[in-house]
Amino acid sequence: MFDAARARGLYVSLSDGWTYLNAGHRAQVPEKVSSAVSRAFRAAPLQANGVDGDEGTAVGLTRGDDYVAAARRAVADLVGSRPECVVLGPNRAALLSSLATVMPAKLRMGREVVLSRSDEPANIDPWVLAADLYGATVRWAEADLTAGTLPTWQYSDLIGWETSVVAVTAANAHLGTVTDVRRIADQLHAKSRGWLVVDATAVAPYRTIDMAAWGADVVVLDFAPLGGPEVGAMVVRDPAMLGELKLVEARTGRHSTPDPDALAARRLAALERGAVSPGLLGAVPATVDHLASLDEAATGTRRERLAVSLPGAEDYLLGLARHLVDGLQGLGGVHVIGADGEGYGSSFTGSDRVPRVSFLVPGLDAAFVGARLLDNGVVAQVVGLEDSALFDQMGVAEMGGAVCVALAPHNTRFDVDHLVRVIGGIV
Incomplete structure (x- = not known):
């Protein structure tokens, strides 16, 4: 069972007196994660010979190499790969x-x-630029501008045999x-042999990701909204699928023939444009x-524990989100985006939403509302034109932008009530 008081105690940073409701933009870092970063930066340059022998460390590698391998295992557990x-x-x-840049074919x-x-620019811009570079046609799925949802029925018309990539976010x-x-x-x-590329960043803090159940070919996510380091991960369904890409790989000897596993590893490495600090990767697990x-x-494996822990936390946070929506709508001068009167609260369930809520105060810029929140010790994300294609x-x-509230396990009913009181003082 999710214990909100215990979860709050995992975040030492909350002792500074601020109310943090901006997990989607700059989530608070749990003490376990910040300690892991500190240890990893100190230990990464050290030789790993004779250390962590149970992990099968190879001769000549550093602890930083171990952190990279551990990060890959953690990401695999997170998405089911x-x-x-x-x-x-x-x-x-x-x-x-x-x-996108290695997919000319x-x-x-x-x-x-x-x-x-309905996607964020991070999930749109790379494909638009690559399509313009190589000549592909871009087709657009339109959002329901009333609810902010992405109707899937339209994909039956958008997808054909010539479709090579479909990119979507798992949640707005x-x-x-x-x-x-x-x-x-x-x-x-x-209909085609195209790839489905899914951005899982918004659902990863709340739900267990099952890449196979989604039918996804590629899954990407950032770790910062999970309370982790500034690191991203991309998971492919099968490394063999990279064989059709135009990758610049490290060459083997003239007469050598690499085994399939080594070839797949080199293809994955070719996509890692610029190494990530092992110190940061040490915090991913x-x-x-x-x-x-x-x-x-x-109990059980990390994957099994995720399947138990995340649903309980999400149920708790969805309850806070419903309470937030009810409080904002009760003020009368606030527009909750995607809301449809009282029906929004009843539809805010685990089956179709994760605990993110955006609102605006008609007649006031979001920057002004965000500043008033800061004046009263509340941190929320101000969302402008460049941040959301849907908005x-x-x-x-x-209308001046919107304020987004992204809930995290450390949030409480008091946090929500405090935000509503502040907004009530300016409407």
Whole structure:
């Protein structure tokens, strides 16, 4: 069972007196994670010979190499994959850019890329640039501008045999509306050999990710919104699928023939444009362990503990989100984006939303509202035109932007009530 008081005690940083409701933008770092970073930066240059022998450390490697391998295992546990399928990088935008630029065969003239207007720029821009470079046509899935959802029925018309890539987010980062990824995957794989690329960043802090159940070919995510380091990860369904990409790989000897596993490893390494500090990667396992330990009664493997801990935490946070929506709507002068009167609260369930809520105060810029919140000790994210393609479509930017509340395990009912009181003082 999720214990909110215990979870709050895992974040030493909360003692500074601020109320943090901006987990989607700059999540608070649990003490377990910050300690792991400190240890990893100190130990990364040390030789690993004779240390962690149970891990099978190879001769000549450093502890930093161990941290890289451990990070791959942690990411694999988080998404339900294998370590050899994991690519690490500075963030998901850089990894997607790296992937898109080595796909000339899949993005050539005559091929199509299907994107969504409900996605963040990080999941749109790399594909638009690559399609423009190689000649592919970009087709757009439109969002329901009333609820902020992404209707999946439209993909039956958007996807055809010439579709090479479909990129979607598993959930909108600012509204929390969840996409039916599996339905899109079924439509794509029934009509073409295209890849489904899923941005899982917004759901990873709240739900267990099952890459196979989604039918995804590639999954990307950032660790900062999970309370982790500034690190991104990309997971491919099978390293063999990278064989059709135009990768610049390290060459073997003239007459040598690499085994398939070594070749797959080199292909993954070719996508890692620029090494990530082992000190940061040393905190990735601690981040996943933190999520897996939110329910202290959870037992078993890390993957099994995630499956127990995350649903309980999400149920608790969805309750806070419903309380927030009710409080804001009760003020009368606040517009909760995606809300439809009282129906929004009843539809804010675990089946179709994660605990993210965005609102605006008509007549006031979001920057002003955000500043008033800061004056009263509340930290929330101010979302502008450059941050959300969906809000651009909704006309939110023309109304001065929006304030996004992204809940984390350390948040409480008091935090929500404090924000509502502050907003009530300015409407």
